[in-house]
Amino acid sequence: xxxxxxxxxxxxxxxxxxxxxxxxxxxxxxxxxxxxxxxxxxxxxxxxxxxxxxxxxxxxxxxxxxxxxxxxxxxxxxxxxxxxxxxxxxxxxxxxxxxxxxxxxxxxxxxxxxxxxxxxxxxxxxxxxxxxxxxxxxxxxxxxxxxxxxxxxxxxxxxxxxxxxxxxxxxxxxxxxxxxxxxxxxxxxxxxxxxxxxxxxxxxxxxxxxxxxxxxxxxxxxxxxxxxxxxxxxxxxxxxxxxxxxxxxxxxxxxxxxxxxxxxxxxxxxxxxxxxxxxxxxxxxxxxxxxxxxxxxxxxxxxxxxxxxxxxxxxxxxxxxxxxxxxxxxxxxxxxxxxxxxxxxxxxxxxxxxxxxxxxxxxxxxxxxxxxxxxxxxxxxxxxxxxxxxxxxxxxxxxxxxxxxxxxxxxxxxxxxxxxxxxxxxxxxxxxxxxxxxxxxxxxxxxxxxxxxxxxxxxxxxxxxxxxxxxxxxxxxxxxxxxxxxxxxxxxxxxxxxxxxxxxxxxxxxxxxxxxxxxxxxxxxxxxxxxxxxxxxxxxxxxxxxxxxxxxxxxxxxxxxxxxxxxxxxxxxxxxxxxxxxxxxxxxxxxxxxxxxxxxxxxxxxxxxxxxxxxxxxxxxxxxxxxxxxxxxxxxxxxxxxxxx
Numbered sequence: 001x002x003x004x005x006x007x008x009x010x011x012x013x014x015x016x017x018x019x020x021x022x023x024x025x026x027x028x029x030x031x032x033x034x035x036x037x038x039x040x041x042x043x044x045x046x047x048x049x050x051x052x053x054x055x056x057x058x059x060x061x062x063x064x065x066x067x068x069x070x071x072x073x074x075x076x077x078x079x080x081x082x083x084x085x086x087x088x089x090x091x092x093x094x095x096x097x098x099x100x101x102x103x104x105x106x107x108x109x110x111x112x113x114x115x116x117x118x119x120x121x122x123x124x125x126x127x128x129x130x131x132x133x134x135x136x137x138x139x140x141x142x143x144x145x146x147x148x149x150x151x152x153x154x155x156x157x158x159x160x161x162x163x164x165x166x167x168x169x170x171x172x173x174x175x176x177x178x179x180x181x182x183x184x185x186x187x188x189x190x191x192x193x194x195x196x197x198x199x200x201x202x203x204x205x206x207x208x209x210x211x212x213x214x215x216x217x218x219x220x221x222x223x224x225x226x227x228x229x230x231x232x233x234x235x236x237x238x239x240x241x242x243x244x245x246x247x248x249x250x251x252x253x254x255x256x257x258x259x260x261x262x263x264x265x266x267x268x269x270x271x272x273x274x275x276x277x278x279x280x281x282x283x284x285x286x287x288x289x290x291x292x293x294x295x296x297x298x299x300x301x302x303x304x305x306x307x308x309x310x311x312x313x314x315x316x317x318x319x320x321x322x323x324x325x326x327x328x329x330x331x332x333x334x335x336x337x338x339x340x341x342x343x344x345x346x347x348x349x350x351x352x353x354x355x356x357x358x359x360x361x362x363x364x365x366x367x368x369x370x371x372x373x374x375x376x377x378x379x380x381x382x383x384x385x386x387x388x389x390x391x392x393x394x395x396x397x398x399x400x401x402x403x404x405x406x407x408x409x410x411x412x413x414x415x416x417x418x419x420x421x422x423x424x425x426x427x428x429x430x431x432x433x434x435x436x437x438x439x440x441x442x443x444x445x446x447x448x449x450x451x452x453x454x455x456x457x458x459x460x461x462x463x464x465x466x467x468x469x470x471x472x473x474x475x476x477x478x479x480x481x482x483x484x485x486x487x488x489x490x491x492x493x494x495x496x497x498x499x500x501x502x503x504x505x506x507x508x509x510x511x512x513x514x515x516x517x518x519x520x521x522x523x524x525x526x527x528x529x530x531x532x533x534x535x536x537x538x539x540x541x542x543x544x545x546x547x548x549x550x551x552x553x554x555x556x557x558x559x560x561x562x563x564x565x566x567x568x569x570x571x572x573x574x575x576x577x578x579x580x581x582x583x584x585x586x587x588x589x590x591x592x593x594x595x596x597x598x599x600x601x602x603x604x605x606x607x608x609x610x611x612x613x614x615x616x617x618x619x620x621x622x623x624x625x626x627x628x629x630x631x632x633x634x635x636x637x638x639x640x641x642x643x644x645x
Contacts, residue, residue: 066142066152070159073138077163077471080131084394084469086124088478090486093120093459120459128475129170133188135163143200150207154217157204161224164197168231170475194232201225219256226263235270254401255409258283258295265302273310280306294399297326297346298413304353311565313606316357323350331369336377341390341397344381345415348374352428359432362608362642367432374425387418394469394477395420412472417481419464423488426452430495434645436502443503449496456489486523490516494529497536501543509540531560531567535574542578550578566605573598573613585621592621609645612638 121127139160142148148156171188201224208218222245229238242260249257261283268276284299286292300323307316323329327346329336336347351374358366381387390397395417401409416424426448435444459465464485469478493516500509513536520526520533538553554575561568576582576595585592595617602614615635622628 066145066148069138069142070152070156073135073142073159073163076131076135076138077159080128080135080166080475081469081471081473083121083124083128083131084473084475084478085467086121087128087475088467088469088482089120089459089465090482091120091122093457093465125170125475125478128478129167129188132163132167132170132474136160136167136193139163140196150211151214154204154208154214154221157200157207158217158220158224161197161201161204161221161228164193164200165224165227165231166474166476168193168197170479172476194228198228201228219253223259223263226260230264230267230270233270235267238267238270239264252403252406253409254286254290254292254295254403255411257286258401258411261286262302268306268309273306273312276306277303290401290403292401293326294342295401295411297323297342298399300326301346301349304349308353308356313360316353320350320354320357323353331366335373335380338377338381338384338386341386341415342399344377344386344390345397347377348381348421348425349416351377352424355428355432359642359645360607362611362638362645364433364641364643364645371429371433378422378425382418390415391418391466392468394467394473394481396470396472414472417467419467420481420484420488423452423464423485427488427492427495430492432645433643434495434499435643436499443499445495445499449492449499452492453489453496456485483523483525486519487525487529490519490523490525490529493519494532494536501536501539504543506540506544513537513540531557534560535567535571538571538574538578542574547578547580551575554578566607566610569598569601569605569610573602573617582617582620586623595621608638608642612636612642 139156142156143153143160167188168190171190201221205218205221205225208214208221222241226238226241226245229235229241242264245260246257249260261279264271264279265276271279280299280303284296284303287295287299300319304316304319304323306312307319323346327336327343327350329347329350336343338344338347351370355367355370355374358370395415396412397415398410399413401411403409430445430448433444437443440446455463467481493512497509497512497516500506500512513533516533520529534553534557538550538557541547541553542550554571558568558571558575561571576598581591582595585595599614599617599621602610602617605611605614612635615631615638619628619631619635622631
């Protein structure tokens with residue numbers, strides 16, 4: 001098949017022009033020949049000429065149709081990702097005032113007088129999806145041919161599966177968006193496409209298993225098969241196939257084994273926390289045994305992500321210490337030296353996780369030092385040009401799996417792109433070092449959040465809406481990247497709303513909360529952020545003295561969260577306060593017992609804020625004045641050590 005591909009490297013337009021030229025040349029030569037004969041002899045009549053002279057038919061050169069179909073399909077597939085950067089940019093970030101930059105009131109934005117704005121294509125998402133659909137049609141036409149060799153049919157099946165997965169994910173994301181106009185995504189018959197891709201992948205996998213030289217394509221088809229099962233919510237069948245595939249993987253095929261182990265973690269909702277940790281343990285054990293240090297660090301970073309996501313706080317400290325040893329991080333030593341994109345990714349995320357952890361347990365001094373080193377590391381990484389490489393590829397990088405008996409194997413890994421890393425650093429700074437004091441122009445929580453929100457409204461080069469994509473990405477990846485940024489933006493807005501409520505700027509807080517509601521609904525992230533938003537509205541009503549409205553919002557928040565969570569503890573304490581049950585608590589023994597139970601739960605938590613709250617509640621219900629003062633002093637010390645965070 002490779003030989004056939006070499007024969008059709010010129011594009012179809014060139015082929016068509018060439019054929020026209022040949023036909024024209026042939027016609028000219030024939031006319032000249034006939035013209036020459038007219039000078040020498042008399043022409044016969046048409047009837048006698050047809051009997052005596054037979055002209056040879058014009059024969060067009062044959063085109064290798066099968067390789068041409070494959071070549072055009074691959075070209076359309078690769079061309080689709082050229083439109084993803086434009087599909088990633090939201091329409092609200094392209095405005096007329098972007099020509100002159102945001103009308104900022106903060107000194108930090110004085111340098112952006114003439115920003116380099118981005119020219120936007122509103123139809124980019126449909127163009128990307130349309131090119132993928134064109135590739136599917138071409139590949140389907142090729143698969144319908146009976147002249148395909150086994151190798152060609154496997155190649156067509158693999159490409160069809162890769163493109164079909166992108167179409168299924170992309171059409172689902174676009175078709176489910178609210179207020180979506182009728183576009184290319186609504187023209188995709190998802191049920192029929194799922195059946196077609198299953199047949200193609202199954203056929204290709206069956207043929208590939210019969211030829212050892214098709215091992216690489218067979219492995220890719222195995223991954224596609226599992227991914228399709230997860231996308232159809234057939235998690236149990238997918239897990240069984242993963243286990244069967246792992247049993248037959250050759251000992252030296254580390255990249256394929258790692259991919260099989262990591263693939264289920266993409267669909268974490270289908271697994272319990274214990275199942276995810278089991279896969280990670282196996283993954284990490286293999287990487288450690290084979291001395292694949294980058295893969296080992298990938299397992300450690302993934303473990304930290306799951307620990308934070310599932311609130312497994314008792315395991316976080318040891319996991320952070322293990323990662324610090326792996327990257328040779330010394331809190332008292334010199335700055336971390338960055339030589340590659342992978343090292344930058346691991347070091348930056350380690351510091352982000354460490355800041356969140358130290359901020360949670362109330363070590364504000366440590367957080368301050370970590371943030372300083374984090375910003376210096378980001379500046380150094382940017383100066384070295386590492387961020388430019390990561391930005392251009394959309395965050396896809398290669399990590400190495402060296403082997404002794406064969407060439408080193410490599411894994412393509414999707415990491416956090418630089419623009420989202422910057423936003424996460426920004427959000428981490430706001431969360432870990434809240435500061436609501438000072439004038440409006442100097443309040444850090446207001447100034448920092450305001451600067452970030454102004455930057456979010458304009459698409460400019462080298463900022464949050466500037467991100468490239470590679471051929472590994474599809475329309476769904478562009479949508480997911482945009483959703484991540486919009487989620488961070490909503491959380492920054494909530495931090496700003498908290499600061500406004502704390503400062504009694506109620507009118508501005510009310511307007512901002514309304515904007516947050518619109519963003520959560522528009523981005524379809526209401527369900528994940530509704531508890532926090534209900535808590536903000538409850539605190540708003542509570543501060544205004546509207547206790548009944550506050551209690552309704554607190555109950556709504558309580559109904560949306562898991563029982564026994566730390567947020568549930570905050571809501572329970574707030575409901576006691578809104579109902580006036582914290583006043584004269586010593587006079588009611590039943591109420592005093594409930595408050596003491598809440599205080600004990602707070603002190604047992606690892607959160608510095610809850611520990612301080614527990615001591616404060618304990619001082620309110622303590623009969624002995626000396627013991628009450630001691631608990632109040634402990635609450636003050638915890639707050640002071642965490643800098644009131």
